[in-house]
Amino acid sequence: MKPSQRKIEIITTAAQLFKEKGYSAVTMRDIAKAMHIKAASLYNHINSKQELLSHIIISLAEDFTTGMKEVKTAEISSIEKLKKLVALHVSISSNNTYEMASLNNDWMHLEAELDYYLKLRKDYEENLRKIIKTGIQNNEIIDVNPEVVLFSMLSTLRSLYIWIPKKEDLDIQQFTQDLSNVLLKGITK
Amino acid sequence: MKPSQRKIEIITTAAQLFKEKGYSAVTMRDIAKAMHIKAASLYNHINSKQELLSHIIISLAEDFTTGMKEVKTAEISSIEKLKKLVALHVSISSNNTYEMASLNNDWMHLEAELDYYLKLRKDYEENLRKIIKTGIQNNEIIDVNPEVVLFSMLSTLRSLYIWIPKKEDLDIQQFTQDLSNVLLKGITK
DNA sequence: GTCTATAGCGCGATAGAC
DNA sequence: GTCTATCGCGCTATAGAC
Numbered sequence: 001m002k003p004s005q006r007k008i009e010i011i012t013t014a015a016q017l018f019k020e021k022g023y024s025a026v027t028m029r030d031i032a033k034a035m036h037i038k039a040a041s042l043y044n045h046i047n048s049k050q051e052l053l054s055h056i057i058i059s060l061a062e063d064f065t066t067g068m069k070e071v072k073t074a075e076i077s078s079i080e081k082l083k084k085l086v087a088l089h090v091s092i093s094s095n096n097t098y099e100m101a102s103l104n105n106d107w108m109h110l111e112a113e114l115d116y117y118l119k120l121r122k123d124y125e126e127n128l129r130k131i132i133k134t135g136i137q138n139n140e141i142i143d144v145n146p147e148v149v150l151f152s153m154l155s156t157l158r159s160l161y162i163w164i165p166k167k168e169d170l171d172i173q174q175f176t177q178d179l180s181n182v183l184l185k186g187i188t189k
Numbered sequence: 190m191k192p193s194q195r196k197i198e199i200i201t202t203a204a205q206l207f208k209e210k211g212y213s214a215v216t217m218r219d220i221a222k223a224m225h226i227k228a229a230s231l232y233n234h235i236n237s238k239q240e241l242l243s244h245i246i247i248s249l250a251e252d253f254t255t256g257m258k259e260v261k262t263a264e265i266s267s268i269e270k271l272k273k274l275v276a277l278h279v280s281i282s283s284n285n286t287y288e289m290a291s292l293n294n295d296w297m298h299l300e301a302e303l304d305y306y307l308k309l310r311k312d313y314e315e316n317l318r319k320i321i322k323t324g325i326q327n328n329e330i331i332d333v334n335p336e337v338v339l340f341s342m343l344s345t346l347r348s349l350y351i352w353i354p355k356k357e358d359l360d361i362q363q364f365t366q367d368l369s370n371v372l373l374k375g376i377t378k
Numbered sequence: 379g380t381c382t383a384t385a386g387c388g389c390g391a392t393a394g395a396c
Numbered sequence: 397g398t399c400t401a402t403c404g405c406g407c408t409a410t411a412g413a414c
Contacts, residue, residue, distance in 0.1 A: 020297070021213075021297060021298075022211055022213055022294070022295075022297075024210075024211055024213035024214035025212075025213040025298065079377060105211070105294055106211075108209070108210060108211075109210075109214065139378055140377070140378060141376050141377065141378060142370075142374075142376055142377070142378050144367050144370060144371060144376070145364075145367050147352075148364065148367045148368055148371055149371055149376050151345070151348070151352045152345045152368065152371050152372060155344050155345040155347075155348035155351075155352075156340070156341045156344040156345055158344075158348070159340070159344035159347070159348070162344075163336075163340045163344075175334075175337070178333050178334050178337045179337055179341065181331075181333060182333060182337055182338055182341050182375075183341065183375070183376075184375055184376055184377050185331075185375040185377050186371075186372070186373055186374040186375025186376070186377075187330050187331055187333070187338050187372075187373055187375075188268060188329070188330065188331070188373050188374050188375075189328055189329060189330060189331050
């Protein structure tokens, strides 16, 4: 059952406002005003404010899960897998800059789907951890605490949505390449 | 005029709750309950909820500003400056894990001090950008888009508060060293 | 310094007219 | 599909007793 066009408009508008102020600080009246209708009218298309958050976060989390599934089963080196994941994050983030803010900052306000989200996130992290550990075992990656590598990569990838929209004339392919280099090869000459 | 002991307790309690749910979702009743008193009693020590947020964020932001001032005037290489900044972030973050969440996620809910905060943040970023650009000119840092380096480093450093508390037995000095290596030298063997 | 009581307001959501 | 009107509730903050 896919959302109607109007419902999609509401979700997109909500995501923009959620990014600016966070889920809790945005009111149904705010969302309605941004759409030039009254708050009560929103309920002809949606059931609750919570439903908006849930749709935004879960569909994105599933996109990441799908992308990870492809990467982890690919027959490529660990470093190549990490490069693919950088590209995955740049791609999803650049196409969902508003929604990424909710995924990162408002997941704790999920209700019915909180456990499902937490499972997706845990599985994603666990898969990334495995790739890093395998890379260390294979001598592709330096022998450092894998948790530090995991933390450093994920922090940067999860923050992409903050930086990508600032550079409107950004060449996505060039950016992906530069970011891969910085993350994997470091910055020291 | 420094805050009374009781006021400090309220601010610390508030910071813990703000980290869990965000400023907007935390009520004065929540803060009071965590302190085993009633919400009205809080107002004997503080003036408003906003004052709590403001104190948490501004004092932290000023710590970073002070730290940056020392680093940028030091007569050391650009790479050494970046190492010092990594240590600065690890140090402040590990001593202020709750407060860092507000700094990162709830600054937009500042009212009277929003402009002041934005100036501190902008200046900090500008100083870091200068260090990176100088490092590139000096041939210490690879010739890549400085914005990518800035973004990658700041994202990781700003997320430290999420990861540091998870590792209670963490050796801070070892962690700082590992993180510097990963950020500056990369992870590829 | 903490309490009870409450003012004044804004919230999410619903009912029912058009 | 949007509106007006409104319910019931929870919010920040204040008043005043103890």
